[in-house]
Amino acid sequence: xxxxxxxxxxxxxxxxxxxxxxxxxxxxxxxxxxxxxxxxxxxxxxxxxxxxxxxxxxxxxxxxxxxxxxxxxxxxxxxxxxxxxxxxxxxxxxxxxxxxxxxxxxxxxxxxxxxxxxxxxxxxxxxxxxxxxxxxxxxxxxxxxxxxxxxxxxxxxxxxxxxxxxxxxxxxxxxxxxxxxxxxxxxxxxxxxxxxxxxxxxxxxxxxxxxxxxxxxxxxxxxxxxxxxxxxxxxxxxxxxxxxxxxxxxxxxxxxxxxxxxxxxxxxxxxxxxxxxxxxxxxxxxxxxxxxxxxxxxxxxxxxxxxxxxxxxxxxxxxxxxxxxxxxxxxxxxxxxxxxxxxxxxxxxxxxxxxxxxxxxxxxxxxxxxxxxxxxxxxxxxxxxxxxxxxxxxxxxxxxxxxxxxxxxxxxxxxxxxxxxxxxxxxxxxxxxxxxxxxxxxxxxxxxxxxxxxxxxxxxxxxxxxxxxxxxxxxxxxxxxxxxxxxxxxxxxxxxxxxxxxxxxxxxxxxxxxxxxxxxxxxxxxxxxxxxxxxxxxxxxxxxxxxxxxxxxxxxxxxxxxxxxxxxxxxxxxxxxxxxxxxxxxxxxxxxxxxxxxxxxxxxxxxxxxxxxxxxxxxxxxxxxxxxxxxxxxxxxxxxxxxxxxxxxxxxxxxxxxxxxxxxxxxxxxxxxxxxxxxxxxxxxxxxxxxxxxxxxxxxxxxxxxxxxxxxxxxxxxxxxxxxxxxxxxxxxxxxxxxxxxxxxxxxxxxxxxxxxxxxxxxxxxxxxxxxxxxxxxxxxxxxxxxxxxxxxxxxxxxxxxxxxxxxxxxxxx
Numbered sequence: 001x002x003x004x005x006x007x008x009x010x011x012x013x014x015x016x017x018x019x020x021x022x023x024x025x026x027x028x029x030x031x032x033x034x035x036x037x038x039x040x041x042x043x044x045x046x047x048x049x050x051x052x053x054x055x056x057x058x059x060x061x062x063x064x065x066x067x068x069x070x071x072x073x074x075x076x077x078x079x080x081x082x083x084x085x086x087x088x089x090x091x092x093x094x095x096x097x098x099x100x101x102x103x104x105x106x107x108x109x110x111x112x113x114x115x116x117x118x119x120x121x122x123x124x125x126x127x128x129x130x131x132x133x134x135x136x137x138x139x140x141x142x143x144x145x146x147x148x149x150x151x152x153x154x155x156x157x158x159x160x161x162x163x164x165x166x167x168x169x170x171x172x173x174x175x176x177x178x179x180x181x182x183x184x185x186x187x188x189x190x191x192x193x194x195x196x197x198x199x200x201x202x203x204x205x206x207x208x209x210x211x212x213x214x215x216x217x218x219x220x221x222x223x224x225x226x227x228x229x230x231x232x233x234x235x236x237x238x239x240x241x242x243x244x245x246x247x248x249x250x251x252x253x254x255x256x257x258x259x260x261x262x263x264x265x266x267x268x269x270x271x272x273x274x275x276x277x278x279x280x281x282x283x284x285x286x287x288x289x290x291x292x293x294x295x296x297x298x299x300x301x302x303x304x305x306x307x308x309x310x311x312x313x314x315x316x317x318x319x320x321x322x323x324x325x326x327x328x329x330x331x332x333x334x335x336x337x338x339x340x341x342x343x344x345x346x347x348x349x350x351x352x353x354x355x356x357x358x359x360x361x362x363x364x365x366x367x368x369x370x371x372x373x374x375x376x377x378x379x380x381x382x383x384x385x386x387x388x389x390x391x392x393x394x395x396x397x398x399x400x401x402x403x404x405x406x407x408x409x410x411x412x413x414x415x416x417x418x419x420x421x422x423x424x425x426x427x428x429x430x431x432x433x434x435x436x437x438x439x440x441x442x443x444x445x446x447x448x449x450x451x452x453x454x455x456x457x458x459x460x461x462x463x464x465x466x467x468x469x470x471x472x473x474x475x476x477x478x479x480x481x482x483x484x485x486x487x488x489x490x491x492x493x494x495x496x497x498x499x500x501x502x503x504x505x506x507x508x509x510x511x512x513x514x515x516x517x518x519x520x521x522x523x524x525x526x527x528x529x530x531x532x533x534x535x536x537x538x539x540x541x542x543x544x545x546x547x548x549x550x551x552x553x554x555x556x557x558x559x560x561x562x563x564x565x566x567x568x569x570x571x572x573x574x575x576x577x578x579x580x581x582x583x584x585x586x587x588x589x590x591x592x593x594x595x596x597x598x599x600x601x602x603x604x605x606x607x608x609x610x611x612x613x614x615x616x617x618x619x620x621x622x623x624x625x626x627x628x629x630x631x632x633x634x635x636x637x638x639x640x641x642x643x644x645x646x647x648x649x650x651x652x653x654x655x656x657x658x659x660x661x662x663x664x665x666x667x668x669x670x671x672x673x674x675x676x677x678x679x680x681x682x683x684x685x686x687x688x689x690x691x692x693x694x695x696x697x698x699x700x701x702x703x704x705x706x707x708x709x710x711x712x713x714x715x716x717x718x719x720x721x722x723x724x725x726x727x728x729x730x731x732x733x734x735x736x737x738x739x740x741x742x743x744x745x746x747x748x749x750x751x752x753x754x755x756x757x758x759x760x761x762x763x764x765x766x767x768x769x770x771x772x773x774x775x776x777x778x779x780x781x782x783x784x785x786x787x788x789x790x791x792x793x794x795x796x797x798x799x800x801x802x803x804x805x806x807x808x809x810x811x812x813x814x
Contacts (some may be wrong), residue, residue: 007031011588015040015048022052022072027203028161030210032084035076039085049073053104066109069101070116077120082165152535160201162807163745166196168214175218185652191215195222195230199255200741205262224272228279231256234740235283236733238637239341241619251737253298262306270312273302277320284345285325286623289332290637293341294346301671314350321349326372333375335634343379352376354384358391362407363790366514374410378417385418392432405445412436412448416455424687434464439471447495462503467509476522483582490524501532509544516574517551519646527571533578545582549590551575557598559736569602576606583614627700638691641700646725648671650706656691665691671675673722681792685728690794691730693739735796742799746806748785751814752778759810764799765795774801781814784792 012036021031038045076097080090097119105113107666142587171194175185185191198211206751212222256276263269280295303313333337346352352362352379361373377384388411412433420426433456436449450468453461479486497515513608515523516530518683530548536543552575579587590606598604633641633656645654649672654712656665656679665679665687677688761771774791778784788795805811 003609010037011041011044015044018045018048019052021594022049022075023056027207027210028079028082028084029207029214032079035079036085042093042096043100045076046097046104048181049101050104062239064106066105066113069105070113071378073097073101073117074120079361082162083169084165103491116323119355128489131710160197162196163803164194164201166745166806167197169220171215185218185801186220190744191220191452192230192233193439194232195227196252196255197741197744199231199249199259202255202258205264208259209252224276228256228272228275229282232279232283232291232295236292236736237288237634238292238639239290239293239344249298250294250733251741253302256295257298262304266309266312269307270316273299273308273313274316274320278323281320281323285323285328286350287328289338291340293344297686300348310351317348318350321351322347330372330375333372333379335635337631339379345383346380347377354380354387357384358387361410370406370410370547374413374417377414382421385420388414388418389429389432392436397719405442408436408568409442409445409448412445412452416452426456426458428459430458430460430464434460437464437468439468439475443492446492450492450495450499452652454502458502462505462508465496465500465503466507469493469500469511469515472496473518473520475525477520479522486522487684491523494529498532499530501536504536505539507659509538509541513544513547526572530574530578535581538579538582539584542584545579545584545586548575548579552590556594557601565646571604573606576603576610580606580610580613588614591745632699633696633698633700636700638695639733640699642667642725642729645669646701648672650702650704652702655701655703656696657698657701658696664698667691670722672713672725674725674728675722682794685723686794688728689732689735689796692729693736693795695736698736735794739796742796742803743784746784746802749783751783752802752806753780753781753814754779755809755812757809760808762804765797765801770797771801774798775805777801778805778811 002739014037017026017031017034018038020026021028021034021344025675049069049072053065057359073094077094079085080087082206088400100122102110102114112716167190171185171188171190174188174190196214198215199208202208202211212227215222234252235250235711260269260276262271263272268307276295277299280292280299283295284292302308303310305315313390332342350356357373357377357380361370361377364370364373377388384531392408392411392415415433420429432451433449436445437453441449450465455466472493474483476486476489476493497512501512512529512532516526518526520526538548552572555572555575576591579591591611594601594607595604595611610778630644638656642654646669651670652666652668653671654755655663656667659761666675667677667688668675674688677691679682679687679690682690690739759775765771770791770793774787774793777790782790784799788798789804802811
């Protein structure tokens with residue numbers, strides 16, 4: 001349809017959008033349809049450019065008219081570079097437009113403008129002006145103007161739009177290949193990449209909506225949830241080191257942030273924020289914990305900066321955990337390696353904070369659910385311990401309901417399981433726990449309180465346990481006056497004696513031995529409780545050793561009229577076990593005598609084993625090189641692992657191995673800094689970056705002692721010196737981000753061919769050998785993956801060059 005056949009209203013609207021585009025008010029994608037509509041009317045477009053130039057020039061600046069004319073034509077020329085308009089009619093249109101525009105140029109500048117219009121596309125320089133960015137002519141006099149901080153058409157924005165157009169073009173070809181099967185296209189990985197690119201490259205919601213409209217033209221329905229889902233899939237599978245989040249925030253996270261912040265109103269902002277949190281929970285449920293953590297960390301920052309309505313944010317934080325898969329949550333909770341990341345998820349959702357979990361624990365009746373709640377509280381660590389302690393504080397415990405004693409038992413369990421901070425005094429805690437050891441309380445709660453006292457190495461704890469032991473003995477020895485269940489009391493004796501034995505003090509051991517030697521049937525098998533002393537070296541407690549050795553001898557067999565009479569062989573075994581870790585002369589002598597006199601006795605086997613243990617050298621294996629850290633590389637994430645080693649200032653070798661056990665990288669550290677790195681043919685910083693650009697699954701093995709080969713490798717890297725880990729990690733993570741985007745433009749398996757356009761070097765690449773080798777390989781039809789295998793450079797630099805050559809037209813898909 002010619003421009004004359006188009007209704008005047010549509011033409012006027014198209015010309016209006018053209019003016020807004022020239023002033024950087026509208027982006028290229030939004031005006032693409034208007035430019036396409038005007039391709040048959042280059043003279044009319046030239047007239048509109050002249051009118052726009054006149055309006056700009058009246059602004060009272062010193063930029064010549066010819067520069068405004070050149071800027072306008074260059075802006076329109078970009079539409080063809082971005083492939084947003086039909087190619088063949090656009091080329092004819094540009095020829096006629098250039099001819100027409102010369103008629104509006106002042107005579108003194110016409111020759112310069114003609115030369116620059118003929119060279120259009122070879123280069124440009126940007127100069128700030130009231131139209132945000134002016135494309136100045138080569139050779140034009142540079143005049144100073146005010147600088148705009150918000151340049152609308154930066155090099156980065158231009159590149160983003162052009163690459164989005166390339167992805168759209170690929171998606172269009174895929175749409176044709178699937179024969180209109182929109183369902184298959186909707187699920188395509190390429191669709192996901194296009195949606196993510198649209199979000200990353202859109203400066204505002206209008207641009208984003210225009211980009212998504214292009215997808216809808218292909219039959220792909222895309223909503224806000226789909227955008228967040230696509231961005232979530234492209235977030236790295238690791239958690240940023242502490243303090244590095246802002247410096248190395250992934251482009252997909254930046255896009256999410258922008259989408260939420262640019263909502264039209266608070267209600268829409270809250271809706272988008274909820275979609276982002278839902279995407280995080282989806283990634284959590286699908287097994288991508290690190291991605292979920294990264295998104296929830298972003299959500300925390302958005303809330304802190306008050307970029308979303310506080311009331312809506314609190315509601316989302318209070319109810320969002322309902323979408324978490326409980327089995328996945330349990331699986332993460334049961335893996336200690338995941339606890340650091342999981343804690344960040346728990347702290348985002350209010351119901352999963354210590355206060356929220358404790359509130360649910362108080363009312364929860366199902367045992368399995370309580371176990372999960374306790375496990376999650378353990379993951380919170382010190383904060384959960386303090387909250388539990390505060391709830392146990394009331395000084396008097398009167399009537400304890402069934403629900404209350406269950407809750408108190410769980411609180412005592414948490415105090416025992418979570419280590420007490422070293423700066424917290426134990427006096428008050430001991431007093432509170434002692435109040436829970438009254439025999440009138442339910443047995444399960446008593447057992448938990450006793451176990452707590454066994455860990456609290458305090459004189460008041462020891463006295464309380466000794467007093468409780470005495471009280472239970474007195475009750476059991478007066479069965480007619482016993483208001484308690486005797487069987488339960490004997491089980492409590494087991495717990496009390498065990499807790500006393502763990503104290504390791506002479507007084508506590510004396511209580512254990514005295515109880516054992518009472519041998520009262522009402523108290524149960526008291527001698528068996530001596531075994532609680534096993535594993536302790538009692539050599540520094542001569543009175544206890546002396547008494548046990550005497551008891552040992554008193555229980556030995558004896559002869560009458562030539563017959564060997566046994567006493568209680570089991571009691572003999574209990575005493576031997578209690579002394580099995582005490583290599584004192586008195587114990588050795590007693591054991592040797594038993595072996596000589598009664599070599600056929602069953603207890604002699606235990607005695608021989610104990611003597612062999614006495615003679616074993618305590619020196620050991622400590623000098624043997626052992627791994628100080630080992631684990632799953634995917635669980636830890638290499639950046640976080642390296643930062644942890646750096647913060648600990650460790651020296652040694654970090655070996656990375658594939659799932660098949662083959663080593664693929666070796667990193668040497670000295671005092672927490674990088675000494676050398678090697679992977680494949682790459683060494684040094686480039687090898688380090690490669691490991692982050694293309695993360696591999698597998699395991700890691702850190703040893704404090706590097707082997708000879710590692711030391712030789714370190715010596716080769718010595719001229720470079722040691723390097724700080726964090727700056728290298730931040731650069732590696734930046735490269736990872738850009739590599740993923742480049743990989744979408746030039747996929748691993750695409751074959752490329754050279755065109756008539758001359759290949760130029762990338763502005764940031766100075767290595768002539770790399771340029772030569774990569775161009776030779778790529779121009780012969782090698783895939784990007786084949787190029788990475790044959791050219792000695794990290795993946796990011798290779799893919800960046802390939803994308804640059806595709807951008808400039810030097811390479812094209814074969």
